[in-house]
Amino acid sequence: xxxxxxxxxxxxxxxxxxxxxxxxxxxxxxxxxxxxxxxxxxxxxxxxxxxxxxxxxxxxxxxxxxxxxxxxxxxxxxxxxxxxxxxxxxxxxxxxxxxxxxxxxxxxxxxxxxxxxxxxxxxxxxxxxxxxxxxxxxxxxxxxxxxxxxxxxxxxxxxxxxxxxxxxxxxxxxxxxxxxxxxxxxxxxxxxxxxxxxxxxxxxxxxxxxxxxxxxxxxxxxxxxxxxxxxxxxxxxxxxxxxxxxxxxxxxxxxxxxxxxxxxxxxxxxxxxxxxxxxxxxxxxxxxxxxxxxxxxxxxxxxxxxxxxxxxxxxxxxxxxxxxxxxxxxxxxxxxxxxxxxxxxxxxxxxxxxxxxxxxxxxxxxxxxxxxxxxxxxxxx
Amino acid sequence: xxxxxxxxxxxxxxxxxxxxxxxxxxxxxxxxxxxxxxxxxxxxxxxxxxxxxxxxxxxxxxxxxxxxxxxxxxxxxxxxxxxxxxxxxxxxxxxxxxxxxxxxxxxxxxxxxxxxxxxxxxxxxxxxxxxxxxxxxxxxxxxxxxxxxxxxxxxxxxxxxxxxxxxxxxxxxxxxxxxxxxxxxxxxxxxxxxxxxxxxxxxxxxxxxxxxxxxxxxxxxxxxxxxxxxxxxxxxxxxxxxxxxxxxxxxxxxxxxxxxxx
Numbered sequence: 001x002x003x004x005x006x007x008x009x010x011x012x013x014x015x016x017x018x019x020x021x022x023x024x025x026x027x028x029x030x031x032x033x034x035x036x037x038x039x040x041x042x043x044x045x046x047x048x049x050x051x052x053x054x055x056x057x058x059x060x061x062x063x064x065x066x067x068x069x070x071x072x073x074x075x076x077x078x079x080x081x082x083x084x085x086x087x088x089x090x091x092x093x094x095x096x097x098x099x100x101x102x103x104x105x106x107x108x109x110x111x112x113x114x115x116x117x118x119x120x121x122x123x124x125x126x127x128x129x130x131x132x133x134x135x136x137x138x139x140x141x142x143x144x145x146x147x148x149x150x151x152x153x154x155x156x157x158x159x160x161x162x163x164x165x166x167x168x169x170x171x172x173x174x175x176x177x178x179x180x181x182x183x184x185x186x187x188x189x190x191x192x193x194x195x196x197x198x199x200x201x202x203x204x205x206x207x208x209x210x211x212x213x214x215x216x217x218x219x220x221x222x223x224x225x226x227x228x229x230x231x232x233x234x235x236x237x238x239x240x241x242x243x244x245x246x247x248x249x250x251x252x253x254x255x256x257x258x259x260x261x262x263x264x265x266x267x268x269x270x271x272x273x274x275x276x277x278x279x280x281x282x283x284x285x286x287x288x289x290x291x292x293x294x295x296x297x298x299x300x301x302x303x304x305x306x307x308x309x310x311x312x313x314x315x316x317x318x319x320x321x322x323x324x325x326x327x328x329x330x331x332x333x334x335x336x337x338x339x340x341x342x343x344x345x346x347x348x349x350x351x352x353x354x355x356x357x358x359x360x361x362x363x364x365x366x367x368x369x370x371x372x373x374x375x376x377x378x379x380x381x
Numbered sequence: 382x383x384x385x386x387x388x389x390x391x392x393x394x395x396x397x398x399x400x401x402x403x404x405x406x407x408x409x410x411x412x413x414x415x416x417x418x419x420x421x422x423x424x425x426x427x428x429x430x431x432x433x434x435x436x437x438x439x440x441x442x443x444x445x446x447x448x449x450x451x452x453x454x455x456x457x458x459x460x461x462x463x464x465x466x467x468x469x470x471x472x473x474x475x476x477x478x479x480x481x482x483x484x485x486x487x488x489x490x491x492x493x494x495x496x497x498x499x500x501x502x503x504x505x506x507x508x509x510x511x512x513x514x515x516x517x518x519x520x521x522x523x524x525x526x527x528x529x530x531x532x533x534x535x536x537x538x539x540x541x542x543x544x545x546x547x548x549x550x551x552x553x554x555x556x557x558x559x560x561x562x563x564x565x566x567x568x569x570x571x572x573x574x575x576x577x578x579x580x581x582x583x584x585x586x587x588x589x590x591x592x593x594x595x596x597x598x599x600x601x602x603x604x605x606x607x608x609x610x611x612x613x614x615x616x617x618x619x620x621x622x623x624x625x626x627x628x629x630x631x632x633x634x635x636x637x638x639x640x641x642x643x
Contacts (some may be wrong), residue, residue, distance in 0.1 A: 022516070022518075132515075132516055135561075135562045136558065136562070137561040137562055138557065138561065139554050139558045139561065179583060218445070260448060276516070276518070277388065277518055278515065278516050278517060278518055279516070282515065282557070283552075283553030283554040283556065283557035283561075284553070284554030284557050285556065286550075286551065288551060291546075291547060291550050292543060292547055295543045295546055295547065296543060353426050
């Protein structure tokens with residue numbers, strides 16, 4: 001199994017506002033504290049490479065305390081120069097949120113060239129709330145996503161200049177300098193919530209599928225759908241196309257880990273993902289078919305998720321190193337996920353670094369049969 | 382009871398309610414008002430032959446993928462007039478329907494015996510930003526739209542079934558396709574209002590919090606030459622739901638005058 005260290009860069013805080021997204025006033029953001037947090041978080045990502053993680057993950061979210069990384073490419077740029085071997089996975093850029101998606105093609109190519117080909121480029125639509133914070137029309141989200149993806153992929157693979165005349169994006173001259181160093185282009189990943197349209201789209205292109213903060217049963221179901229879609233498209237999914245992000249807490253004992261998980265991981269669900277209900281469901285963001293699937297089996301709002309249920313349903317992994325190893329076997333052996341993109345959170349920066357070290361020494365080595373395999377060979381492009 | 386008709390307007394399926402007798406009157410509903418034949422329509426049907434279609438994606442009219450701009454809806458209703466062989470109609474639009482009606486009037490005032498706009502949105506008003514209904518939950522929406530919240534009961538969904546929720550989602554999406562950004566207005570419409578030559582009545586709820594009389598109603602009254610402005614003291618954004626008899630009466634009176642003049 002490959003291990004990627006994922007950072008949300010949260011701004012931990014307690015508040016009584018109805019929403020941690022879009023409307024949570026930024027007067028609550030203290031830039032001096034933010035300075036400390038950004039630097040600690042970047043230290044953690046850099047430390048992950050030294051401890052043996054194979055990749056480092058950043059992602060894009062807007063106007064919230066859940067993840068303070070509106071531009072993942074900025075964070076990736078900092079990591080590129082402070083690391084040497086780890087993949088830098090940007091999970092991802094919200095394609096429809098950009099008015100000029102060619103800018104994404106340019107920035108990813110810059111990072112790819114500067115890093116010597118270590119970049120993985122996630123393509124996402126952006127979660128529901130992002131359509132409230134950017135003003136982009138959610139009814140156009142899916143079509144803008146497909147069109148921007150096509151534009152970016154063509155700009156990486158076709159010789160420029162060429163014209164592009166889309167419904168949303170139009171250029172007389174598509175000719176970005178630089179071109180990416182990886183051929184034909186940096187691997188593309190699809191972090192997604194499991195809509196059948198995206199599963200099909202990703203499988204058709206061999207783009208790895210990443211499930212974030214999802215209960216195990218649902219991951220198993222979507223992985224199954226993804227594998228079937230790959231077979232429909234005439235090939236067998238590599239295990240490195242099946243990736244997962246599940247929060248991990250490892251400590252000296254199960255009891256200690258449970259206590260930390262209850263506090264820190266549940267903050268992500270209960271506070272970080274607390275959202276004014278209309279922000280979960282902007283009009284037209286989902287197809288009506290997807291909406292009906294959701295209505296038929298309505299998921300619990302993260303803000304209402306209780307620890308016992310999160311534990312039971314496998315939203316998180318916690319325990320002593322031995323327990324975490326056992327729980328991870330479910331992901332590696334039963335779900336057959338090839339890449340684990342998990343971050344971890346201790347009560348302080350120092351304790352987080354200790355937790356990372358414990359994981360790298362006592363958990364990771366037990367999952368390294370594939371240490372010499374290149375997980376990006378033949379997938380994501 | 383109105384009759385329900387299924388039409389095809391240049392291939393776009395439309396469900397339409399129809400009742401009454403007299404000169405033809407086309408009513409364009411606001412968000413959430415599709416297919417709701419209430420006291421207002423009942424009263425209008427005493428004086429007019431009322432045509433009440435549901436916008437594509439609203440009520441019983443299926444979503445139409447080709448509609449991506451408010452002018453598409455305006456052309457859709459000009460096509461509907463042709464389909465129904467109605468050379469001239471009294472055109473009444475409320476809120477979002479008022480926006481469509483105003484767009485139609487800038488294109489084809491000669492097809493209108495009169496124009497009635499009930500708390501329309503659709504233009505950019507200096508000093509006003511429409512509150513963002515898409516970001517509100519139901520209680521906030523009711524407070525924004527209604528002066529008398531009891532009037533909102535008439536638009537309440539019958540249940541919380543998958544079908545009902547899917548319909549509400551489809552209606553929200555159909556609305557958002559043409560109004561998410563710019564929100565509730567067409568930047569080009571205001572300067573075109575001067576083209577409207579149909580006699581125009583503006584009906585406005587004194588307590589409208591979405592598009593308040595000042596500055597919104599006053600701007601419309603200024604931009605449309607000769608428009609008459611009637612204010613309804615007990616109403617918010619939807620006087621035709623809050624004071625249906627008074628609004629229908631005002632419309633009847635205004636249109637009869639025009640019929641007489643014609």
